[in-house]
Amino acid sequence: xxxxxxxxxxxQYLDSQNLKHTKQRDVILAVFLEAKGHITGExxxxxxxxxxxxxxxxxxxxxxxxxxxxxxxxxxxxxxGATRYEIKxxxxxxxxxxxxxxxxxxxxxxxxxxxxxxxxxYRFLILRxxxxxxxxxxxxxxx
Amino acid sequence: xxxxxxxxxxxQYLDSQNLKHTKQRDVILAVFLEAKGHITGExxxxxxxxxxxxxxxxxxxxxxxxxxxxxxxxxxxxxxGATRYEIKxxxxxxxxxxxxxxxxxxxxxxxxxxxxxxxxxYRFLILRxxxxxxxxxxxxxxx
DNA sequence: ATAGATGCAAATGTTTTGCAGGAAA
DNA sequence: TTTCCTGCAAAACATTTGCATCTAT
Numbered sequence: 001x002x003x004x005x006x007x008x009x010x011x012q013y014l015d016s017q018n019l020k021h022t023k024q025r026d027v028i029l030a031v032f033l034e035a036k037g038h039i040t041g042e043x044x045x046x047x048x049x050x051x052x053x054x055x056x057x058x059x060x061x062x063x064x065x066x067x068x069x070x071x072x073x074x075x076x077x078x079x080x081g082a083t084r085y086e087i088k089x090x091x092x093x094x095x096x097x098x099x100x101x102x103x104x105x106x107x108x109x110x111x112x113x114x115x116x117x118x119x120x121x122y123r124f125l126i127l128r129x130x131x132x133x134x135x136x137x138x139x140x141x142x143x
Numbered sequence: 144x145x146x147x148x149x150x151x152x153x154x155q156y157l158d159s160q161n162l163k164h165t166k167q168r169d170v171i172l173a174v175f176l177e178a179k180g181h182i183t184g185e186x187x188x189x190x191x192x193x194x195x196x197x198x199x200x201x202x203x204x205x206x207x208x209x210x211x212x213x214x215x216x217x218x219x220x221x222x223x224g225a226t227r228y229e230i231k232x233x234x235x236x237x238x239x240x241x242x243x244x245x246x247x248x249x250x251x252x253x254x255x256x257x258x259x260x261x262x263x264x265y266r267f268l269i270l271r272x273x274x275x276x277x278x279x280x281x282x283x284x285x286x
Numbered sequence: 287a288t289a290g291a292t293g294c295a296a297a298t299g300t301t302t303t304g305c306a307g308g309a310a311a
Numbered sequence: 312t313t314t315c316c317t318g319c320a321a322a323a324c325a326t327t328t329g330c331a332t333c334t335a336t
Binding site: 018020021022040041042057058061062081082083 | 299300301302303309310311
């Protein structure tokens with residue numbers, strides 16, 4: 001099975017919370033992992049549906065929430081009216097192309113540092129942040 | 144009249160676009176300016192309603208869109224399911240307290256610089272950005 | 287006179303909830 | 312056999328749209 005590690009992680013989480021191991025959860029996790037990233041709830045549902053006609057939208061949303069809790073997924077919102085899910089991995093922010101929709105991840109230590117200083121100045125405790133740069137990607141900027 | 148400058152700016156914009164000067168638009172602008180900042184569409188509607196029972200929600204939303212186009216307001220979204228409007232002024236980002244809801248504005252030149260460098264690295268043209276730090280404000284962090 | 291604005295009600299679109307039936311432990 | 316899940320339909324919710332009417336120019 002592909003993505004064995006992730007399926008194992010899910011199983012462990014389910015056990016630890018006394019939740020049940022169902023085939024829907026497996027299927028949704030598999031489809032989510034195949035999609036590779038930044039997929040909307042709707043889109044994910046469509047893909048799940050394509051292979052498993054009897055899985056409901058509700059279950060997709062509930063399962064994605066579960067995967068977030070389990071630390072396998074994270075939620076994002078890029079102002080297009082849909083929640084997107086990505087596979088959880090090291091911290092990063094996003095460049096979002098408003099023409100083609102491409103989403104590029106970036107990391108910038110200078111920004112992280114500067115944020116900490118800002119927070120200190122305001123005696124603010126940062127729990128999370130959201131940082132997105134919207135514009136035209138390399139391919140779209142010439143148009 | 145309070146906020147004469149802004150009302151004049153609105154009048155100019157309306158003229159320039161061949162749009163009409165209505166009392167609803169004046170009232171909504173006045174209530175928006177009084178509110179001072181980060182007010183949701185819903186809340187704004189409630190406040191407008193309190194004084195002018197015959198102004199519809201639709202008109203409030205349409206007018207806020209207009210004020211954004213006119214450069215008097217800007218839209219923001221802090222992940223609480225509502226669009227907020229603030230009086231347009233110099234560029235800044237936000238600290239959002241997830242306990243009390245307080246919104247603090249900040250400016251950080253280092254972050255702005257670093258963003259430009261990131262964009263260069265990806266040959267990306269930034270049109271706008273969104274940067275929010277979520278956490279506990281000075282008053283709420285002790286709790 | 288006429289382009290544009292208004293307000294109601296209904297639609298929108300994504301996500302969530304109630305609930306009765308089903309599956310896992 | 313009990314606790315948890317599922318899927319459907321309906322609700323939620325902020326915002327937008329259709330449309331007939333009204334108003335500023």
